[in-house]
Amino acid sequence: MSILPLAAGPRRSDPAPARSLPRRAGIGLKPEHFRAILQTLPDLGFFEIHAENYMVEGGPFHHWLTRIREHYALSVHGVGLSIGGAAPLDEAHLDRLAALLDRYQPESFSEHLAWSSHGGNFYNDLLPVAYDRVTLARVCEHIDRVQTRLRRRMLLENPATYVEFAASTMDETGFISEVVARSGCGLLLDVNNLYVSCTNHGRDARDSIRRLPLDTVAQIHLAGFAVESDSLGAPLLIDSHGTPVAEEVWRLYCHVLDRVGRTPTLIERDNDIPALPVLLAEAARADEILCRLAPMRRDEVRA
Amino acid sequence: MNANAIFAEALLDPAVPCPPGLASWNGSDPAQRFAVYRNNVVVGLVDALADSFPVTQELVGETFFRAMAREFVRAAPPRSPVLALYGQGFAEFIESFSPAAGLPYLPDVARLEMLRVLAWHAADAAPVSRQALAAALAAAESLPLARFEFVPALRLLASPYAIVSLWAAHQSENAALELAGVATDTPQTALVCRHELEVAIYRLAPGAADFLAGLLAGQSFGAAASAAFAGDPEFDPAATLALLLGAGAIAGIATPRRMS
Numbered sequence: 001m002s003i004l005p006l007a008a009g010p011r012r013s014d015p016a017p018a019r020s021l022p023r024r025a026g027i028g029l030k031p032e033h034f035r036a037i038l039q040t041l042p043d044l045g046f047f048e049i050h051a052e053n054y055m056v057e058g059g060p061f062h063h064w065l066t067r068i069r070e071h072y073a074l075s076v077h078g079v080g081l082s083i084g085g086a087a088p089l090d091e092a093h094l095d096r097l098a099a100l101l102d103r104y105q106p107e108s109f110s111e112h113l114a115w116s117s118h119g120g121n122f123y124n125d126l127l128p129v130a131y132d133r134v135t136l137a138r139v140c141e142h143i144d145r146v147q148t149r150l151r152r153r154m155l156l157e158n159p160a161t162y163v164e165f166a167a168s169t170m171d172e173t174g175f176i177s178e179v180v181a182r183s184g185c186g187l188l189l190d191v192n193n194l195y196v197s198c199t200n201h202g203r204d205a206r207d208s209i210r211r212l213p214l215d216t217v218a219q220i221h222l223a224g225f226a227v228e229s230d231s232l233g234a235p236l237l238i239d240s241h242g243t244p245v246a247e248e249v250w251r252l253y254c255h256v257l258d259r260v261g262r263t264p265t266l267i268e269r270d271n272d273i274p275a276l277p278v279l280l281a282e283a284a285r286a287d288e289i290l291c292r293l294a295p296m297r298r299d300e301v302r303a
Numbered sequence: 304m305n306a307n308a309i310f311a312e313a314l315l316d317p318a319v320p321c322p323p324g325l326a327s328w329n330g331s332d333p334a335q336r337f338a339v340y341r342n343n344v345v346v347g348l349v350d351a352l353a354d355s356f357p358v359t360q361e362l363v364g365e366t367f368f369r370a371m372a373r374e375f376v377r378a379a380p381p382r383s384p385v386l387a388l389y390g391q392g393f394a395e396f397i398e399s400f401s402p403a404a405g406l407p408y409l410p411d412v413a414r415l416e417m418l419r420v421l422a423w424h425a426a427d428a429a430p431v432s433r434q435a436l437a438a439a440l441a442a443a444e445s446l447p448l449a450r451f452e453f454v455p456a457l458r459l460l461a462s463p464y465a466i467v468s469l470w471a472a473h474q475s476e477n478a479a480l481e482l483a484g485v486a487t488d489t490p491q492t493a494l495v496c497r498h499e500l501e502v503a504i505y506r507l508a509p510g511a512a513d514f515l516a517g518l519l520a521g522q523s524f525g526a527a528a529s530a531a532f533a534g535d536p537e538f539d540p541a542a543t544l545a546l547l548l549g550a551g552a553i554a555g556i557a558t559p560r561r562m563s
Contacts, residue, residue, distance in 0.1 A: 055385045056424035057455070060500045063427075080384025086307040093384060118311040122381040124351070125343045127310065130324075162339040163325045167306075200336075202328035228339075231332035238339060 021046050021073050021107045021219065021264035023294075025286035028268055033276045034064035038071075042280050045287070046073035046107065048266050052080045054104075055096045065104065074106040075219065075266065080122065083142045083156070084129035085115035094149050101150060108219060108264070110155035110188045111146070113139065113176065130165035131175040136182075143183040155186040155218050160193035160225075160239035162200055172197065173211035180213045187213060190221035191256055192249050192268070196237040200230075205252055209259065217260045222249055222286065223268035242271035245282060253286070254293055262294035313337070314344045315377045348376040348389070355390045355420045358473040359397075359413045362406065371400055387424055390417050408464035408487050415466050415504065418458040418495045422502045425456035430498070430551040436544070445558040447525025451518045452555040456497035459507075459515060465489040467506035498551030505550060510538025515547070 024045025029037075037047075047068060054061055080093060101109060114126035129135050146154055158176055170178070180187055189212065198205040224243030230236045245253075245267065257263065267282045306324070313319040321334035352372040353360055360368040375396045381389045394413040403409050439449055460466065465487050472481035492512035494505040507515065510531040517527030531538040547553050 052384045053387060056387055058427035059424045059456070059497060061424070063500060082384075086305050090384075096385070115307060117384065118307045120382055121311065122384045122386075123311065123314055123344050124347045124381065124384075124386060125314075125340060127314075127340060130306065162336045163333055164327065165306075166324045166326045230327065230329070231335045232329055234329055234331060236336065236339070 019073075019107045021075055023262040023264055024290060025265045025267060025283035026073070026075065027266065027279045027283050028270065029065070029068065030269075030273050031061070031064070032273060033279075034060075034068070036276045037068055038064075040276075041071055042276070044072065044280065044283060045264060046075055046266075048075040048077050048268075051076050051078040051097055051100055051109075054100055069104055074104055075108040075110065075264070076101060076104065076106040077157075078109070078111040079126070080116055081111050081142075081146065082115045082117040083111055083146070084113055084127070084135065084139055085117055085142075086138070087118065089142050089145055090117065094146065098150055101152070108155060109150065109152060110157055110219065112157045113159050113179070126159060128159060128161040128163060128165070131168040131170040131172060132165075133169065136170070136175060136178055139179055140182045143179065143185050147183070147185065153184065153186055155188040156180065156183075157188040157190050157221065158193050158197075158212070160190070160196040160200075160237075162236065162238075164201055171211075173208050177211070177213050180216050185216075186218040187216045188219045188221060189214075189217045189256060189260070189263075190223070191253050192221065192223040192225060192245070193239060195246075195249050195252055196225050196239050199235055199237045202234075206255060209252075209256055214256075214260050217256075217263055220253065220256065220260075220263050220265040221268050222253055222265060222282075225249075240271060241268050244278075250285070250289075254289060257289065257293045260294075262290055265290065314341055315380060317341070345373055345376055348381065348386075349373055351386050351389050352376070352393065356393065356413055356416045358416055358470050359409065361473050361478065362409060362412060362469070363403065367402070371397065371403060374400065388420065390420065393417065408462070408466065408469060411460070411462040411464050411466045412469055414462075415460055415470055415493050415495070418460055418493075419502050419504065422456040422458055422495045422497045425454075425497060428454040428456070428554050430454060430548075431553045431555050433548065436548055436553065436556065439556040439558055440544070442558060447523060447528075449524045449556050449558045450521065451524070451553055452557065453519065453552055454496070454554045456502070457519075457550075457552045458495040459492065459512070459519060460495065461490070461492040461512060461516075463488070463490045465491050467491045467493045467504060470504055494546075494550065494552070496550040496552045498549075503550060505546060507543075507546075508535065508537070508539075510535030511543040511546070514538065514540070514543055 022045040026044055026046035026048055029047040029049050112126050116123050195205055198208055222245045223241045224245055226238040226240040228236045228238055265286045309322045313322050321337045325333035327333050349369050349372040375393055379392050394410045397403050397413050398410040465485050468485045472478055472485055475481050492507040494507050513534050514527045514531035517530050528540055
């Protein structure tokens, strides 16, 4: 087996095609599944990678991703841009991201409404932002810079949070609606995050969904959470990505699909990663719901 | 200090109180909620180190390793979101971590594991073919002046300890048994190199280690070989070249004629 073909960069010179993810279920690409995927080529809408994991010069990660990319649509999901951070965006990181997107030409790029870096340190977590005017302006400025530098529309993911800020002057759905309207980015609706945040902050999940800019939802995420409790004994859900998607989240997913139509859906699993068939079964469940509840795109229904 | 700075400082330092201005819908303690972030950050980074330093962890046990890694995370959080390469500086930290002083080889084992990670993700390069190497070796007049180029995934580490044996013992099913047989005070030089999709670690004899170090420093074949023989009469250039070739370490050979 040779890793030579990497240097050729088969997709590099292609013009950026105006493609989008198939309106089906996909799963996160995990190194432990590289070989099984290429051996079995499972029927799946797309694979998703975390951008930062592939910001290395060479080696097995690029070897496998290059081969898998030849067979599947790809979603690149960033976890390190710190769009919600107080500091200007890290231009070096943006350059690395641009190079990665150039190399793999993914159908989708998304990032988080969160911050993860400060003072040059990277905290490896999606940290919460206050929903106020100052943050709103900064987040919009940052998304503007990202979309300009990457020359593509990005999707912004709603966060899972454990605290709120006394300084917030807007609610989360209002804040996200403003960001989306001003920046022109799309919304990545993480149904698990929404459920986790609504539980953790005593909000009604269906009401929150209603108040989001649903016409901009271009991708959905589903994942599992862990259950802890706060100091008063109320449930405090942790966005752990370490368990199967919870039944409550599946129900909420059906509710969302009724409103947004057929939308590419990612099954996220980043911890305690099971064998590939287990994830494929979860993706099949999402596909089955997609077919049943959203046989046509909403724009087709309207037409 | 802005809000991010206060939040960030409290994430890593358990002695710093929960940041002000946090709220909860039901009046529950924000500090307990903030602790989720503290835990996520530290556990996530310690997990990243555990992934990159499995033998270091086995040598000290999980509990000790995680306590040591936690100290490192707090002292030297990542400076880049590219977490795959986090851990540079961990070996130096272990050197200064007094509870680990009883295992003087531990920093070099950690150094070796970091080199393994770097080799794993290093830039791709095609190794030289057997034929090209044979042609260079056959040119008797120009060979002494030849200079070698190496693939980016090659690293060399000389240690006063038996780092290759320690590492190898931990790749075995009977790690504890094999480890008991390792004379840790034996100096060893490790060659770390990725060939195709695997990173391999080889133990170099003293002469081979000097020879490769010379070539890496830009010395000609002749100069590096002479120095290697001077230090180690048992230096075997043919076996060393065969090892380097098998490791996929050599990217090219520039003889004087081909350089001009």
